[in-house]
Amino acid sequence: MTSTLSSSESRFLQIREVVKDFGGIRAVDSVSLDIMRGEIFGLLGSSGCGKTTLLRMLAGFETPTSGRIVLDGLDLAGLPPYKRPINMMFQSYALFPHLTVWDNIAFGLRRDGLPKEEIFGRVEAMLKLVKLEKFGKRKPHQLSGGQQQRVALARSLVKRPQLLLLDEPLGALDKKLREETQIELVNIIKDVGVTCVMVTHDQEEAMTMADRIGVMDEGVLLQVDVPSELYETPNSKFVADFIGNVNLMDGVVVDDQASSVTIECADCLHYVGHGITGHIGLPVSVALRPEKIYLSREEPPGPHNRVQGVVKEMSYFGSYSVYFLDLPSGARLKVSEENDLRHRDGKPTWGDTVWASWPSSAQVVLTH
Amino acid sequence: MTGTWKPGSRAAVIGVPFFWLTVFFLLPFMLVLRISLAQMDGALVTPLLTFSEEVLTVRIHLTSFVQLVTDDLYFATYLVSVKYALITAVICLAIGYPFAYFMSRSEHRWQPALLMGVMLPFWTSFLIRVYAWKSLLEPNGWVGAPIHASGIDEVLAFLGMIASPEQLMYSPFSLVLGMVYTYLPFMVLPLYATLSKMDLRLIEAAQDLGATPWQAFWRITVPLSKSGIVAGFMLVFIPCVGEYVIPELLGGPETLMIGRVLWDEFFSNNDWPMASAVAVVMILVIIVPIAIFGRNQDHAQEAS
Numbered sequence: 001m002t003s004t005l006s007s008s009e010s011r012f013l014q015i016r017e018v019v020k021d022f023g024g025i026r027a028v029d030s031v032s033l034d035i036m037r038g039e040i041f042g043l044l045g046s047s048g049c050g051k052t053t054l055l056r057m058l059a060g061f062e063t064p065t066s067g068r069i070v071l072d073g074l075d076l077a078g079l080p081p082y083k084r085p086i087n088m089m090f091q092s093y094a095l096f097p098h099l100t101v102w103d104n105i106a107f108g109l110r111r112d113g114l115p116k117e118e119i120f121g122r123v124e125a126m127l128k129l130v131k132l133e134k135f136g137k138r139k140p141h142q143l144s145g146g147q148q149q150r151v152a153l154a155r156s157l158v159k160r161p162q163l164l165l166l167d168e169p170l171g172a173l174d175k176k177l178r179e180e181t182q183i184e185l186v187n188i189i190k191d192v193g194v195t196c197v198m199v200t201h202d203q204e205e206a207m208t209m210a211d212r213i214g215v216m217d218e219g220v221l222l223q224v225d226v227p228s229e230l231y232e233t234p235n236s237k238f239v240a241d242f243i244g245n246v247n248l249m250d251g252v253v254v255d256d257q258a259s260s261v262t263i264e265c266a267d268c269l270h271y272v273g274h275g276i277t278g279h280i281g282l283p284v285s286v287a288l289r290p291e292k293i294y295l296s297r298e299e300p301p302g303p304h305n306r307v308q309g310v311v312k313e314m315s316y317f318g319s320y321s322v323y324f325l326d327l328p329s330g331a332r333l334k335v336s337e338e339n340d341l342r343h344r345d346g347k348p349t350w351g352d353t354v355w356a357s358w359p360s361s362a363q364v365v366l367t368h
Numbered sequence: 369m370t371g372t373w374k375p376g377s378r379a380a381v382i383g384v385p386f387f388w389l390t391v392f393f394l395l396p397f398m399l400v401l402r403i404s405l406a407q408m409d410g411a412l413v414t415p416l417l418t419f420s421e422e423v424l425t426v427r428i429h430l431t432s433f434v435q436l437v438t439d440d441l442y443f444a445t446y447l448v449s450v451k452y453a454l455i456t457a458v459i460c461l462a463i464g465y466p467f468a469y470f471m472s473r474s475e476h477r478w479q480p481a482l483l484m485g486v487m488l489p490f491w492t493s494f495l496i497r498v499y500a501w502k503s504l505l506e507p508n509g510w511v512g513a514p515i516h517a518s519g520i521d522e523v524l525a526f527l528g529m530i531a532s533p534e535q536l537m538y539s540p541f542s543l544v545l546g547m548v549y550t551y552l553p554f555m556v557l558p559l560y561a562t563l564s565k566m567d568l569r570l571i572e573a574a575q576d577l578g579a580t581p582w583q584a585f586w587r588i589t590v591p592l593s594k595s596g597i598v599a600g601f602m603l604v605f606i607p608c609v610g611e612y613v614i615p616e617l618l619g620g621p622e623t624l625m626i627g628r629v630l631w632d633e634f635f636s637n638n639d640w641p642m643a644s645a646v647a648v649v650m651i652l653v654i655i656v657p658i659a660i661f662g663r664n665q666d667h668a669q670e671a672s
Contacts, residue, residue: 061572081575094573098591107587108577159577 012037012195013058013163018067020053020219027053029219030067037072040189040196042210044203044242050219051199055165058197059088071163082111087161091168093152095140101151102127102136108159126154129188146177153185157192164189166198170205182208203243207231215239231289237366240287247288247333248366253280261365262304266329271304273360278367285366290336292362295323295348300357309333311352323348325356397651404432404644413640432645442629442646446653449626452540452615453608456547457555460604461597463548464555468596469589471556472564483560486553494550498617501546505536512536531620538620546618547608554607555600562596563589595664602661606654626650 013035020028028050043051056062060081130150207227214224234240251265263270309325325333406413504511521533529541574584612627633643
């Protein structure tokens with residue numbers, strides 16, 4: 001933030017302590033967020049977490065109870081949706097059923113009273129961008145789900161908005177089509193260069209598409225980070241649990257050094273190779289990802305970061321297998337092992353007693 | 369639909385309404401058509417077919433239809449009927465559309481009560497409700513008095529809707545008022561049905577793309593409620609063309625409508641063929657708009 005340019009670039013969209021109450025229920029609780037120009041930002045959370053309400057406040061369909069939203073220096077307060085330089089791709093698209101694909105895309109341009117030739121040029125360019133040149137005369141109901149999705153995208157991009165909002169952009173597509181479309185959608189958005197805020201409940205979709213992700217729960221923005229950091233260093237039990245799979249173990253700090261900490265849990269003693277802000281006796285949770293755990297029949301060197309358990313369940317997923325171990329306390333430990341050899345000798349199987357171990361860099365210590 | 373239906377039950381589903389329409393619509397219509405092509409012979413109508421001396425004679429009398437075309441009275445009366453039916457339908461649409469719109473956009477818990485309110489007048493006899501307007505429109509009646517006090521009667525007289533400011537009753541004004549009052553629910557209900565099932569996100573999408581609420585209303589809401597507008601318009605227009613009771617009770621000398629002519633031919637002149645001819649032509653007058661409506665529906669179905 002040394003130059004004014006970099007600060008304005010990093011704060012293209014500023015959301016400042018935005019609150020939204022619906023009749024005594026706080027849907028969005030003091031959310032502050034900066035979004036960069038050209039960024040694809042993902043708002044991730046389960047249904048009812050407030051992410052859609054936040055998106056609707058950006059679009060202008062809801063008015064914040066308090067707080068400010070500023071887009072490139074323009075305070076959006078009091079601006080109705082039709083005056084905002086923002087366009088939205090609606091969940092399940094909301095295409096106008098009585099208009100053709102062409103007229104759907106031209107709708108916004110006509111409202112701006114652009115000259116006919118310009119409307120024609122821009123609609124044709126959009127149809128080409130989303131590869132629907134031959135479908136201009138069709139009505140929305142004559143298109144497949146994937147084609148409808150592309151019409152919706154074209155309609156929301158044709159006005160060259162400063163900010164593009166995507167509400168569950170791929171939610172209405174089946175799984176296979178979704179995976180193909182994710183990449184295609186990102187490519188188009190990056191080509192156009194528009195700043196984009198998307199809302200999704202699908203963490204895989206958010207991880208694939210977004211440059212940064214904000215995780216929301218009960219109206220609160222819990223953590224904002226790039227996908228890899230969100231996965232490797234979650235700042236709360238909720239985020240650790242929501243993003244990917246995790247084993248969470250409760251324990252207390254028994255040794256607190258500057259560059260390490262030891263935590264005693266019910267089944268094992270964790271030695272963590274980094275310091276934490278805490279003190280001896282502090283109750284904490286240790287988050288451990290399944291793929292960072294190794295299984296062996298031989299006892300690993302002790303006494304830290306190991307536990308003995310019985311294989312209760314295992315599932316084979318092709319490239320990897322997942323094991324569930326029953327630990328002495330009755331807790332379960334989820335372990336995933338890569339199947340990098342076709343036939344490994346001594347692979348654990350049902351009922352085997354095995355050792356699970358992990359390096360001191362594997363865990364994340366969470367205080368809340 | 370489902371492949372589990374037996375052919376028998378499939379035939380029954382189509383057969384019941386088919387049977388109904390044949391017995392209660394097509395056959396009576398053929399009877400009326402047959403009578404319209406006859407002449408009165410004393411108290412009876414002349415037979416269509418006679419068989420004597422090995423000659424089968426088909427006698428089609430076009431007298432009634434010729435009279436219908438040549439006598440200006442009938443044509444003028446059809447025109448008056450269609451005119452007042454159209455005026456009524458347009459006014460019902462103008463009042464009914466905002467009515468249905470606000471009903472469908474009001475809070476969900478209020479909607480059943482509002483819907484009940486629209487249908488409540490049906491609980492009282494139609495005749496009593498229409499008759500009540502006679503006293504309401506008296507110069508000192510509950511509706512007549514404020515109309516006089518506010519000077520609206522002067523405007524109505526100026527527009528030719530009433531003969532003189534003192535006389536609200538037995539005028540085009542009282543006739544249209546009565547028909548709008550009676551048929552308004554038939555406009556509101558189909559409009560409400562269409563508007564309440566409309567996807568409100570489409571309005572948001574239109575506003576998001578730069579349409580003001582007013583533009584979104586005309587570009588999205590109105591086109592998408594077209595089927596409701598057409599249905600409501602037909603439900604008001606069609607019965608109004610043949611309306612007899614309301615013009616009889618509330619109309620005046622210049623509002624002679626075809627229902628009254630039909631009545632006179634049957635019961636005063638006892639001219640059944642003439643009455644039947646009037647009825648046949650009236651059905652044609654009504655069937656043309658229905659045919660347009662039907663085509664409209666087909667298009668709408670194609671689009672949805």
